Amino acid sequence: MGRAPCCEKVGLKKGRWTAEEDDTLTKYIQANGEGNWKSLPKNAGLLRCGKSCRLRWINYLRGDLKRGKMTLEEDEMIVKLHKAFGNRWSMIASHLPGRTDNEIKNYWNSCLSRQIYRFFTGKSGVTLTSIDVDNQKKQRIGRVSRKVAKKYNNDGGFKKNKSTHLLATKLSSPSVIMDKQVVPKKGDCSTIVTQYVEESQVYDNGVSDEVDIGYFLEREAMDPSGVLTIHDDEQIEQMMAENDVLYLKNNESNIDERDDDFSFSSLKTMGCGFDEIEWDMGFGFTGFNTCDEGDDMLIWLWEDDNP
DNA sequence: AAGCTCATCAACCGCAGCCGT
DNA sequence: GACGGCTGCGGTTGATGAGCT
Incomplete structure (x- = not known):
């Protein structure tokens, strides 16, 4: 009962x-x-x-509520707090006076997740902090429609995926590859990422054509919100340098001419275009080593909404 | 202009944790 | 310690309006 x-x-x-x-x-x-x-x-x-x-x-x-649009500062704060706390909306809301967990959750699912998606997939030259929210209303890019989500849920849309862990119910957030069974990995994932790059030979002309998210799930490399964290600045630099070398090797061209594959969007963030991959998955980097000392590198894995 | 699709926001639902008995 | 009620949280849904074809 x-x-x-x-x-x-x-x-x-x-x-x-x-x-x-x-x-x-x-x-x-x-x-x-x-x-x-x-x-x-x-x-x-x-x-x-x-x-x-x-x-x-x-x-x-409640009388103490702020109504109206989120400010740029609030935007940044939400992104940062979400990075730290994941989907713990009440915790995030407690750091934003006058905003409710429901409001932030809605805002994240509708606006910010889309901004991050577009940022990572290189669908526009935006940074996380320079989005014109008004203009976005006219741009229907990046959000996972419920129709698509339903389709995935009903059809078992992930069944062709190599990983059996993936859940198809979190399609509206960039951190959609979420499995509560995965034990959060404390510490550094750089070894696993480097290993993956070496083993899987993901690069073809400098752009990966497939990212096997199951690889990371099997090694419990992601935290519960689907984020890989790398703490070691040197490791990050080395990884990026190796990628540059691979790119040059494959393309015999100037690294600076590369367009969407790697693009710096601000001092604090870096977009990485691993577009059009086989399993409809995206793969992006943020918090690259040009940010303040001690910042982590995060790799987000999420499902592409546009299979 | 009409119909369709999608984004947004308010509200609901189910679950888990806390607390009193 | 077990049980049951209450509260809070996170996920999801439904209504509505705007944009697109």
Whole structure:
């Protein structure tokens, strides 16, 4: 038998809140304070469940909320905090006064994940901090549509993938390759990455044509949000230098003429175009060694939304 | 202009952790 | 320690409006 519901739902209202309901809830909480969510709707005379009241208050009615667009500073903060905490939205929200976890989660899933996707895949010359959010509304690039997500979920879209670990339910975030069974790897993944590059010979004319994410999953090299971390600056420099050599070897051209394969977008970030790979996967670098001393190099693995 | 597709935001759902009994 | 209720969190869905064809 399943768990009993937290509240009696028969006869309770669902869906959008009306202005009157908002008013009733606000007045009640102003008079009696927050808490006792279960009994609150009955006491306040609302035909809602306690959870719904709590959510409405926390995400919308609370007085200390900032409404409106995220600022550039908030953008940067969210990216940084997401890097540190993963999808722990409440933790992220606690560092952003006036913003709720729900708001940040929505913002991440709609705007920021798309910015990062576009940044990594080189679909535009943007940096993570120079996105014109208004303009983005006109550019439908990079987000995984629910139609595609559903298709993957229904068809078992990953079954052709080499890894049996991959979940198909996280398509809207860049850190989609997520498996809760994978034990977070503390420490450095550079050896595994270098090993992978050597073993798999991913480079063809300087651009990888396949990234076997299963390789990293099998070695438990990724943290739960699908990020590989490399701490060693020297190792990073060496990796990039090796790649340069490979590129020159394959192309016999000036490294500076390379366009999307490696492109510096800012002092703190580096885009790496490993486009069009066999398993519809992307492979990108960020936080390269030109950033402040001690910063890590992160490699994100995510599914391409445009198979 | 109409229909379709997609982005955004608010809200719901299920689960896990905490706490009191 | 076991159990059950409450709360908070993260994932997901639905409604709506804007953009595209």
